Amino acid sequence: MxxxxxxxxxxxxxxxxxxxxxxxxxxxxxxxxxxxQEIVPLKATLNLAGVGALAFTSGHAVERFATLSARRDMLAFCVGDRTAEVAQDIGLAAKSAAGTVDDLAALILATAPKGEILHLHGQHLRGDLTSALQQGGLAARGLAVYAQTPxxxxxxxxxxxxxxxxxxxxxxxxxxxxxxxxxxxxxxxxxxxxxxxxxxxxxxxxxxxxxxxxxxxxxxxxxxxxxxxxxxxx
Structure with a gap:
């Protein structure tokens, strides 16, 4: 060659x-x-009581949310534009941080939505969004809804x-x-x-x-x- x-x-x-x-x-x-790797759905039960906004760090998590809940009335904070597009495609109002998990945390903290922030994610995380939000004074929790299986x-x-x-x-x-x-x-x-x-x-x-x-x-x-x-x- x-x-x-x-x-x-x-x-x-x-x-x-x-x-x-x-x-x-x-x-x-x-x-x-x-x-x-392949994306494998995890068994998960969504408890949206008290949740004021959603946070997504991947399009896969958005797609899993769409299968787990019919709710479309919550704001979705998204790590990047592509994830925001997926969120909009399923009927959510979305805001893109157009960057990293740190950028997403900064966007959410600056917006300071009422209620708890629910971060839906895979088993393998990019950064610790939940901790960053909690340290910033917001109520937040995470839930793994899919696995990235080799x-x-x-x-x-x-x-x-x-x-x-x-x-x-x-x-x-x-x-x-x-x-x-x-x-x-x-x-x-x-x-x-x-x-x-x-x-x-x-x-x-x-x-x-x-x-x-x-x-x-x-x-x-x-x-x-x-x-x-x-x-x-x-």
């Missing part, structure tokens, strides 16, 4: 969200979808990683960084780029992989897509 071989875009998110993200690069790069390493992942072509593998969470490193194992890599949604995701990688990380300028899908585009040959 020549040195100027076209790269592969390796997406390891669950299939549905990976396909949606891949659509951004239609015709620009060959995409390989090889999920390393998948067996897909053959497509192995084929891509062992290919002589350069690999661009974006990472969207510390959990995805950990699972990527586990799936990679001892496989030698040299032409690898790991665009990361945030510096915290880079930090979740083993030290020998951090050199391949390229954090996005801001923690949102648009900035991550821009980081990927920098590594796609014109």
């Amino acid at each position: 020549p040195d100027n071989a076209a790269p592969l875009l390796l997406l390891t998110r669950p299939t549905q969200v990976a396909e949606r993200f891949a659509a951004r690069f239609d015709g620009q790069i060959e995409v390989v979808i090889a999920p390393l 998948c067996p390493t897909p053959p497509a992942f192995i084929a891509a990683i062992t290919s002589p072509r350069p690999i661009i593998a974006p990472l969207f969470s510390p959990r995805s960084a950990e699972l990527f490193a586990q799936a990679l194992g001892e496989t030698p890599v040299d032409r690898l780029v790991l665009p990361c949604l945030s510096p915290a995701i880079r930090a979740a990688l083993p030290s020998h992989l951090q050199a391949f990380a390229d954090p996005a300028a801001t923690p949102d899908a648009e900035a991550l897509a821009a980081a990927i585009s920098r590594h796609i040959s014109p």
Whole structure:
């Protein structure tokens, strides 16, 4: 394979969200979808008594709320624009922090809604939103409504990683960084780029992989897509 071989875009998110993200690069790069985790609903009972607002740090949590409750009359505070779009799609009024969990906490504290804040999330958390809100004087609690369950390493992942072509593998969470490193194992890599949604995701990688990380300028899908585009040959 020549040195100027076209790269592969390796997406390891669950299939549905990976396909949606891949659509951004239609015709620009060959995409390989090889999920390393799947979203599994958890049994949960929503007690909305006294809840004044909802907080979401992922679209998956919004989708689970939609199946667990018919309520659509509460404000939804969302970590980013995509999560806010999902909330709006199910009929919730949404406010986006357009950033990180820290940004979301700041938005909620500045708004100071009445009643308890219920944070719906996965088993693997990004930051501790509930504690930040409690320390800021608000009543808050969290509830895990889905699990991010590891998948067996897909053959497509192995084929891509062992290919002589350069690999661009974006990472969207510390959990995805950990699972990527586990799936990679001892496989030698040299032409690898790991665009990361945030510096915290880079930090979740083993030290020998951090050199391949390229954090996005801001923690949102648009900035991550821009980081990927920098590594796609014109």
